[in-house]
Amino acid sequence: MPQPNAIEASLMLAAERAGDITPLVYDRLFAAQPAMRAEFWRDGSGAIRGEMLSRVIETILDLAGPRAYADQMIDCEIITHDAYGIPRSVFTTFFAIVAETVAAIAGPDWTPDMAAGWARLLADVDAIVAAAPNHEASWTAAPRAIA
Numbered sequence: 001m002p003q004p005n006a007i008e009a010s011l012m013l014a015a016e017r018a019g020d021i022t023p024l025v026y027d028r029l030f031a032a033q034p035a036m037r038a039e040f041w042r043d044g045s046g047a048i049r050g051e052m053l054s055r056v057i058e059t060i061l062d063l064a065g066p067r068a069y070a071d072q073m074i075d076c077e078i079i080t081h082d083a084y085g086i087p088r089s090v091f092t093t094f095f096a097i098v099a100e101t102v103a104a105i106a107g108p109d110w111t112p113d114m115a116a117g118w119a120r121l122l123a124d125v126d127a128i129v130a131a132a133p134n135h136e137a138s139w140t141a142a143p144r145a146i147a
């Protein structure tokens with residue numbers, strides 16, 4: 001199980017050092033996945049990116065802690081984001097980008113516990129994404145007859 005304190009501590013350290021990490025996360029995302037930039041075409045102010053990252057961070061804290069809802073949250077967001085044209089593989093990328101951003105800000109203060117906690121968390125996200133139900137396939141494979 002990921003080490004909640006180390007993950008939480010790393011996020012707090014990043015916030016103390018860099019303030020709002022939103023621009024750093026998305027700069028890194030767009031460098032790694034340039035096609036994703038255009039997907040945020042509606043987000044002139046950056047409010048959507050900020051709101052999304054805050055939900056992702058809450059999900060990370062749940063995954064690293066009580067794990068009360070993160071699995072369902074990710075499953076659900078995979079479906080809603082399908083409508084925006086976001087491939088599910090980018091979900092794993094996005095969580096990894098958050099980890100890389102936090103590690104880069106922490107620099108020499110990035111501890112082995114933080115690295116281990118994040119590595120486990122990313123493996124968990126990978127497994128959740130891989131196991132997420134493919135609703136589109138089940139809908140198209142078994143269309144309901146309309147009486």
Ligand code: HEM
Binds near residue numbers: 043081
């Ligand atoms: C668990 C992971 C994720 C969560 C919890 C999440 C959450 C959200 C939320 C809450 C919004 C709406 C924000 C608002 O309208 O104020 C949003 C929008 C959006 N998300 Fe995510 N997201 C996740 C993963 C991703 C990933 C991996 C991508 C790909 C880079 C992505 C791309 C987008 C885009 C393009 C929009 C804007 C869609 C629009 O035009 O309205 N999301 N996300």
